[in-house]
Amino acid sequence: MTELAIEGVRLSRRFGGFTALDAVDIGVKRGEIRGLIGPNGAGKSTLIDVLSGRAVNWDGSVRLNGEDVSRLTPQERRKRGMARSFQRTNIFPDLTVEQQLRIASWAVEEAEIDEVMSEFGLVALAGVPAGEISYGDQRRLDLALALVGRPSVLLLDEPAAGLTMEESLGLARTLRDLVTRWNVTVLLVEHDMQVVFSICDRISVLHLGRSLSEGTCAEVRANPTVIAAYLGTEA
Amino acid sequence: MFIQILNGIVYGGLLYLLAVGLVLIFGLREVVNFAHGALFMLGAYIGFAVSAAGYWWGGLVVSMVAMAIVGCALDATVFRTLRKQDHIVTVLVTFGLMLILETVVTAIWGKAYLRYPVPPLLAGTVDIFGEPFPVYRLFVIAVAVAIALSLTAWLRFTRIGLYVRAASTDPRITSIQGINVDSLSLIVVGLGTALAGLSGVVAGPLLSLSPTMGNYILIDSFIVVVIGGLGSFAGAFIAALLIGQIHNFGAVYLPWAATILPFLLMVGILIWRPTGFAGSRT
Amino acid sequence: MNPTAQGTLAPSRPRTANKALVVLLIGAAALVAGFVLPWIGFAKITLSLLAQALFDALLATSVGFLFLQNGRVSFGQAAFFGLGGYAFGILVARNLAGPELALLLALAIPTLAAFLLGLVVARVTGVAHAMLTLAVGQAFYEVAFRWRELAMGDDGMSFTLPSKFFGFSASRLQDPGVMVVLAWSILVLVLVSLTLFTRSRTGQIAAAIRDNEERARFIGYSTTVPPALVYAIAAFVAAIAGVLQAVYNGYIAPQMFHWSLSGFALIMSIIGGAKFVIGPAVGAVVLFYIKDVAGQFAEYWPAIVGGILVVVTLTMPQGIIGLAVKQWRRRQRR
Numbered sequence: 046m047t048e049l050a051i052e053g054v055r056l057s058r059r060f061g062g063f064t065a066l067d068a069v070d071i072g073v074k075r076g077e078i079r080g081l082i083g084p085n086g087a088g089k090s091t092l093i094d095v096l097s098g099r100a101v102n103w104d105g106s107v108r109l110n111g112e113d114v115s116r117l118t119p120q121e122r123r124k125r126g127m128a129r130s131f132q133r134t135n136i137f138p139d140l141t142v143e144q145q146l147r148i149a150s151w152a153v154e155e156a157e158i159d160e161v162m163s164e165f166g167l168v169a170l171a172g173v174p175a176g177e178i179s180y181g182d183q184r185r186l187d188l189a190l191a192l193v194g195r196p197s198v199l200l201l202d203e204p205a206a207g208l209t210m211e212e213s214l215g216l217a218r219t220l221r222d223l224v225t226r227w228n229v230t231v232l233l234v235e236h237d238m239q240v241v242f243s244i245c246d247r248i249s250v251l252h253l254g255r256s257l258s259e260g261t262c263a264e265v266r267a268n269p270t271v272i273a274a275y276l277g278t279e280a
Numbered sequence: 281m282f283i284q285i286l287n288g289i290v291y292g293g294l295l296y297l298l299a300v301g302l303v304l305i306f307g308l309r310e311v312v313n314f315a316h317g318a319l320f321m322l323g324a325y326i327g328f329a330v331s332a333a334g335y336w337w338g339g340l341v342v343s344m345v346a347m348a349i350v351g352c353a354l355d356a357t358v359f360r361t362l363r364k365q366d367h368i369v370t371v372l373v374t375f376g377l378m379l380i381l382e383t384v385v386t387a388i389w390g391k392a393y394l395r396y397p398v399p400p401l402l403a404g405t406v407d408i409f410g411e412p413f414p415v416y417r418l419f420v421i422a423v424a425v426a427i428a429l430s431l432t433a434w435l436r437f438t439r440i441g442l443y444v445r446a447a448s449t450d451p452r453i454t455s456i457q458g459i460n461v462d463s464l465s466l467i468v469v470g471l472g473t474a475l476a477g478l479s480g481v482v483a484g485p486l487l488s489l490s491p492t493m494g495n496y497i498l499i500d501s502f503i504v505v506v507i508g509g510l511g512s513f514a515g516a517f518i519a520a521l522l523i524g525q526i527h528n529f530g531a532v533y534l535p536w537a538a539t540i541l542p543f544l545l546m547v548g549i550l551i552w553r554p555t556g557f558a559g560s561r562t
Numbered sequence: 563m564n565p566t567a568q569g570t571l572a573p574s575r576p577r578t579a580n581k582a583l584v585v586l587l588i589g590a591a592a593l594v595a596g597f598v599l600p601w602i603g604f605a606k607i608t609l610s611l612l613a614q615a616l617f618d619a620l621l622a623t624s625v626g627f628l629f630l631q632n633g634r635v636s637f638g639q640a641a642f643f644g645l646g647g648y649a650f651g652i653l654v655a656r657n658l659a660g661p662e663l664a665l666l667l668a669l670a671i672p673t674l675a676a677f678l679l680g681l682v683v684a685r686v687t688g689v690a691h692a693m694l695t696l697a698v699g700q701a702f703y704e705v706a707f708r709w710r711e712l713a714m715g716d717d718g719m720s721f722t723l724p725s726k727f728f729g730f731s732a733s734r735l736q737d738p739g740v741m742v743v744l745a746w747s748i749l750v751l752v753l754v755s756l757t758l759f760t761r762s763r764t765g766q767i768a769a770a771i772r773d774n775e776e777r778a779r780f781i782g783y784s785t786t787v788p789p790a791l792v793y794a795i796a797a798f799v800a801a802i803a804g805v806l807q808a809v810y811n812g813y814i815a816p817q818m819f820h821w822s823l824s825g826f827a828l829i830m831s832i833i834g835g836a837k838f839v840i841g842p843a844v845g846a847v848v849l850f851y852i853k854d855v856a857g858q859f860a861e862y863w864p865a866i867v868g869g870i871l872v873v874v875t876l877t878m879p880q881g882i883i884g885l886a887v888k889q890w891r892r893r894q895r896r
Contacts, residue, residue, distance in 0.1 A: 097780065123782035135780075137773040140766070148763070148770050149781040190781060312689045367689055368635050372832060372875050375825060379868030387862070391887075499700050502693040533848070539708060543701035550694060551682050552875055 049108070050075040050182045050230035051127070052278040054097050056105035065091040066103070071232075071269065073198075075110075078224065078231040080245035081141075082238070084274070086202075087251040089234040090132060091133070093202045097129040098122050110197060128199035130190070130204050132234075134183045138176030142167050142186055145175060149191035158193055164219050165189045181212050187218070192223060201233045205240055213237050217244045242266075250274070283411050284528055286397045290417045290486070292524020293424025297479035299516040300431065301472035307448030307511050308465040309359045310367050314374040316476055318381040318497025321491060323347045323477030325385055328396050336399035343477040351473025355466050378494075386491045389456040396484030420482055427475065428517060435513065444468055448511045455544070500527070503546045582758060589754035593751050596746035600739035604849040608854075609738035613810060615850035616745035618830065619843040620752065620803035623709065624796045625824070626831030626842030627756055631792040632684065635692045637824050638699025642672040643708065644819035646801030647808035652713055655721035662728060667803060673794045680793025681786055696821050703819035712768070718815025720759035741810050749843060752799055757839045759795065768792050829871045835881025846880055 052072040058065045073079045081089050085254050094100040096107055098119040106115045114122050127221045137145045146158050146167075162168045165185040170178050175186055204220070205213035221244045224231050235241045241248065241262075248265045250257040252274045258265060265271055298320060305313050313319075323343040330339035354377075362370045373505055398416045405412035435441035443464055480494075506521050508515025523542050530538030600609060625639045650668035653659040659667060667767040679698065686694050706712065713719040725730040734740045759765045771778045780833050808814050817823065827842075834845025849867065856866055878885050 099776075099780075119779045120782045120784055123780060129780055131777075135774060135777045136778065137770050139773050140770060143764055145770060148766050148783075190777070194782075283670075306689075310689070311692060361876075368692065369875050369879060371635070371689055371692055372828075373872050376829075376868035376871035376875070379864040379871075382723055383862050383865030385870070416825070495821075499697060503697055506690060536708065539704040540701045543697050543704075546697055547682070548695070550686060 048074050049111055051087075051095055051096060051200075051232060052108040053092070054106045054108070056092065056103065056107070058095060058100060058103040062189070062253050066095065069250060069251065069254070073230055073232055073258070075230055076228050077246045078221070078233065078244055080241040080248040081232055081234045081251065082241060082248060082265075083251035083257070086253070088254040089251055090202055092251065092253075093129060093200050093234055097127065097200050098110050099129075105154075111122070123194075123196070127200070128191040128194065128196035128198070129200040130188050130202060132202040134180070134187050136175045136183055136186050136190065139174055140166055141172050141174055142178065143171040145186075145195050146189060149190045157195070161189050161193050161223075164223055181208055184208055184212075185216065185219075188220065192229075195227050196229060198230045199232070201231060202236075203234055203236060205235060205237055210247055211235075213240050216240075216241065220244065234263070282409055283413060284532060285525065286408070286413060286417065286421070288525035288528035289424075290420050290506055290524070291527050292521040293421050294479050294483050294486075294497065295501050295504050295523055296424050296517060296520035297427060297475050297482070298497060299504040299520050300427070300513065300549065301475040301479075302501060302505050302511055303508075303511060303516045304444070304468050304472040304475075305359075307353070307444060307507070308461065308468050309370070311359060311370040312502070312505070312510075313354075313472070314371055314498075315354070315377040315381060316374075316473075316501070317494030318378040319347055319350060319473050319476040319494075320480040320483070320497065321489075321494035322350075322385060323480030324396065324489055324493065325389055325480075326477070327481035327484060328394060328489055329398060331399075340478070340481045343481045344474045347477030347480075348470040348474035351470040352466050354473065355469035359465065359469065360462055375453065380497065382491045382494075389489075389491070391491060394489040396481075396489055396527070398485045416485060420486070423478070423482055427478075429514070440464065440467065445513075448513070500542060503542045507546055507549050523537070564766060582761060585754060586756050589750055592750045593747055596743050596750065599742050599746060605686050606738055609742050611850070611854070613738055613741045613745055614807075615846055616742065616749055617803045617807045617810075618827065618850070619749055619846035620745070620806070621800050621823070621827040622830035622834070622842035622846045623749070623752060623756070623839070624800040625827045626834070626836040626837065628792065628796040629831065629836040630770045631760065631772065631796075631837065632789050634684070634687070634695075634789075635828065636695040636796075637692050637821055637828065638695035638697070638702075639796065639827055640819050640821065640823040641699040641702040642676055642797035642800035643804035643807075643823065644814075645672040645675065645797075646804030647705065647814050647818050648713060648804075649801075650805045651721050651808045651814035654724065655713075655719060655829065661724050661726075661732065668805045669801050670800060672804075673798040676797030677790050677794035680790035683836040684786065684789040684793065696824070699819060699821050699824055703816055703821070706816040706819050715816055715824075716816060718813060718817075720813045723809065723812060736812065741806070745806055748802060752802070753840055753843060756795070756799075760839060764788060764791065796803070826867065828839060829867055831881075833870060833874050833881055835883035835885075837880060838883040838887075841881050848882060 049072040049204055050189050054070055055068045056066050056071075057068050067090060069088070071092070081092065091100065095103045095105070098117060107112055108114065109122065109125055109127050111126065114125060114127070117125070140148075143158070146149070146162065150158055162171060165188065167182065167186060167189065170182060175183060178186070184204065184207065188201070191199055191201070205216055208216065217240045220231075223229070233241065233245060245262060247259065247261055249259045250265060250271050257274055258268050260268065298316060302313060302316055304313060323346070326346050327339035327343035330342045358368060358373050363371065402416045402419050405414050406418070407413070435445050447461070447464070483497070500523060504516055504519040507523070508517075508519035526541050526545065527538065530541045534541070564738060599612070604612065621639065621643050624642070628634055628636050628639070646668045649671050650664050650774065652663055653664035653667060682690065683694060683698070707716055709715060723735065725732060727735065735744070760769070767778070767783055768791070771783065771785045771788055778785050786826055804818060807818070830845035830849055831842030832845070834843065835841030849870075852866070853863065854871070856863070876882065880888070
């Protein structure tokens with residue numbers, strides 16, 4: 046039996062003549078935190094969209110805990126344990142923080158909402174409509190919405206986008222704590238290399254819609270093709 | 281049979297004149313003008329008042345100018361002020377204006393039906409395949425075709441037309457390119473309401489005048505706009521012709537179902553494609 | 563709910579139970595107050611107008627609830643009002659059903675129709691939704707207007723109530739004093755139930771879908787059924803109003819479907835404040851009062867309503883209740 050929690054096989058997606066994803070294979074082991082990096086336009090967000098069921102017109106297959114979910118809608122995938130966050134903040138502006146977390150956590154205990162709220166520092170904002178809280182808090186809420194309900198697989202599309210360095214690292218720590226405690230498998234797209242290297246077990250590199258490399262942080266950092274394609278001086 | 285088709289085109293032409301005005305306004309302001317039918321009605325009454333003094337063509341011109349002014353005022357006072365609000369707020373305001381205009385017209389001209397004369401130049405009939413057909417109806421078709429052609433040319437070949445098309449596809453584009461949306465929309469909204477005035481006058485001799493005459497045709501032109509796809513000029517043209525034909529053939533062959541056929545068509549199309557035939561926006 | 567699990571982390575939680583209790587208590591008080599209405603010396607004609615205002619309030623509540631829960635503006639809610647009234651009137655007039663069964667069907671048919679329509683119509687948003695519902699509502703009007711065999715078409719149809727209705731003398735339902743109390747009680751019950759619904763899990767899910775449909779799908783919800791359910795509930799309320807009016811007047815006519823009725827109900831809900839369950843009913847009562855005061859200008863009534871609508875949307879888009887809540891919050895803060 047496979048140990049992979051989430052697996053994409055030969056995933057391709059084209060927009061007109063442009064190939065956003067070109068037969069990409071990816072597999073993340075249960076409990077692993079996998080970073081997904083690559084320059085702009087490498088296909089990272091597209092890959093998340095295909096895995097989570099947001100994309101239309103793509104080829105290949107997606108497996109969640111060994112089950113083929115390629116044809117399932119986002120809500121069916123969520124019911125089977127897959128959750129995601131969004132690059133552009135995607136919350137419920139008119140509902141209060143607590144209201145939306147409670148809805149997001151169908152099938153879980155009340156106590157878990159409190160735990161997530163306190164981990165993400167949202168307790169004081171419980172009764173405030175989400176449209177009125179600060180951007181940083183909205184980013185944390187976006188992530189919290191994906192995390193309540195204890196998904197088995199979490200797909201994160203730049204959760205720290207637009208946050209300060211300090212906020213990003215704080216978010217990364219919280220994330221690491223929670224997913225380790227709850228044994229959540231994570232696929233993380235992130236521009237901030239410090240965040241990626243600080244919490245990921247392994248890293249996949251995408252370039253121009255293809256998989257370029259995969260390995261531990263150290264291996265990726267040392268890989269000459271990756272350096273050439275992407276990391277450059279940052280490594 | 282051919283006469284039936286022509287009659288369908290006459291009604292389709294009137295619908296097109298109204299619907300294209302709605303599309304123009306929607307393109308720039310993302311608002312559906314619920315007062316459009318009331319402007320159609322007001323235009324007809326103003327034309328009626330002038331033509332009663334013996335100037336039929338004067339009535340046509342005065343009505344169009346008056347409605348253009350009303351449109352510019354509407355844009356400057358309502359649409360511009362409310363552009364940052366939810367669009368439905370603007371729709372509600374136009375709905376309130378509709379109620380006010382209907383009451384004002386009732387107060388001035390009364391509720392009774394009024395007969396709008398046909399201009400002497402266009403009186404009489406011509407024979408088409410051996411059947412008499414009113415010249416005036418041919419005139420209505422000619423007006424609709426002329427407007428459709430000149431509007432297409434305007435949209436295609438002029439600078440302003442290009443902006444209008446761009447704005448109708450995506451209202452953000454024009455604001456990025458630094459075009460003055462406010463003065464552009466003043467022109468476009470004025471044009472849209474002038475067309476409502478034009479179609480009111482032109483429709484006058486075909487329908488009788490009453491303060492509620494705009495309601496029925498407004499709903500039909502809504503159906504046209506929704507079926508054609510909000511913001512699509514070509515879609516509105518095709519849908520207007522289609523609804524015109526359905527309206528007419530229904531009235532002749534399926535009288536019991538005639539009035540609900542367009543509704544059923546609209547619901548059917550929206551189930552199939554929620555954005556309409558040619559639309560990409562909702 | 564387990565009280566120990568709440569802890570100190572969520573101080574707002576114990577309050578929610580209290581709030582529901584407050585809603586129930588206010589509702590109970592309002593219910594009792596209703597029985598006083600016929601005894602405070604209103605003229606019979608005023609009571610009759612008040613009954614009509616209460617039917618309007620129910621219809622406005624239906625329109626407002628759709629906006630509140632689904633974020634959709636409907637210009638065609640009179641369709642379900644008319645459908646309820648027509649179903650009841652026709653079933654009773656033709657002896658197709660006893661009044662009890664007729665009532666049941668008159669409420670069930672519009673509710674079911676709205677649920678099915680809602681599965682489709684909810685996909686359309688914003689201004690297009692307003693146009694679509696207007697057209698759908700007018701389609702019903704056209705049928706009632708043209709189809710003479712159904713219920714006399716344009717002329718409308720009178721019918722006599724059977725002598726007994728749930729064991730009570732049915733003719734008493736046409737007494738303004740009785741109808742005012744009945745309609746008031748129903749309105750109160752409807753408002754309380756809708757308030758409780760908005761606080762329920764299903765209500766919150768519908769609100770979440772209204773706020774952000776995409777995210778709702780990604781947190782695991784079907785985004786077609788909850789909105790359709792809201793359409794059904796709203797239609798149920800409109801149908802109650804339609805049946806009450808049909809019973810009270812013993813008469814049904816195509817105007818019950820007309821879009822101007824939908825439009826006026828929408829205006830009432832905007833004036834009162836469509837973001838609050840109680841707002842539309844308040845708007846209906848306020849308009850009723852203004853109409854009473856403006857009696858001699860009755861022929862300009864549509865323009866007066868239109869003017870009020872324009873002023874309210876421009877100056878206080880949250881409506882009367884919205885303004886009151888704002889003032890109250892401001893005072894509390896001081």
